[in-house]
Amino acid sequence: MNVYVCIIIMSAVTYAIRMLPLLVLRREITNQFLVSFLHYAPYVTLSVMTFPAILYCTDSLTTSLVGFGCAIVLTLCKFGLVPVIAFSCVAAYIAQLVF
């Protein structure tokens, strides 16, 4: 297998998947089921990607739980995107040093 051919093939497949819906779905969607589906879909996708993956992205479950908990609490307290990200990273870092 040639590595460059692999890279080209995977890129072609990945970008075909990315571009296809943007090119095909051009009309306004009026079907209520589809409108609802696409309203809910991003939140399901992001939730599924977050959990349980967040628990395993550091070496220790405790560290991950601290970062996870910190992100949830700060978001509930209406902190913005950047502070939530920054404080969660710092909290996880400190947790690693402590535990």
Add this chain to the structure above:
Amino acid sequence: MRASDSRELVKGYKDALPVFLGYLAVSFTVGISARNAGLTAFQAALMSLLNTTSAGQVAAIEIIGSGGTYLEIVLSQIAINLRYLLMGAVFSVRLSKDESTGRRLLAGFGLTDEVFALSCTRKPLNPYYPFGGWLMAAPGWVIGTFLGVIVNTLVPANVTAALSIGLYAMFIAIIIPPARKELKMAVLVIVSMLSSYLMFRFVPSISSGMRVVILTVIISSVFSLLFPVTEEATS
């Protein structure tokens, strides 16, 4: 390019700064696995530039390292990256239906998990927002991969781990606010996370990419039937 385009381009670019930092850390580990599979730093960085997809690249690197086939590469990319099809559909309905083909394709560059997440906060969506996000995020992904191959221990492991939490913290910061406002969205988030955990725990043979696709289709469908939304309510 309209005035609103350059405004959205700059906004997307700036908003994606945390993604740039997170990508530096995460792609560093992608670079390490690329090195272990025998790829050069240039090959790994090229792969990152042309794909910008962590799970897809790790799968491809494993296939290359174990001397797999081109067919395996194709199938793995379809399975793992099929979620972009759903994300692309979300983008597509949020773009104005008058957008030209070229502008629609521009939005497609923003279809990485993290830039997609940021773009979910924009309604209606200007294609330059996700494109601006990609312009900021992609260099982080490419540089991190490159460094992962050539450097052994540039970044302490605990810094990398802390930064990778940041990308998930970003997802949380995007999904919790609607869940705070509406009970059904809170239920949606909790049901999605629980289902994801159960599938991960009891059906580990399903890859993370396919898990996203399967659960997104099932859970979004159930909620659409139980709680249909009108078009006005979504904007």
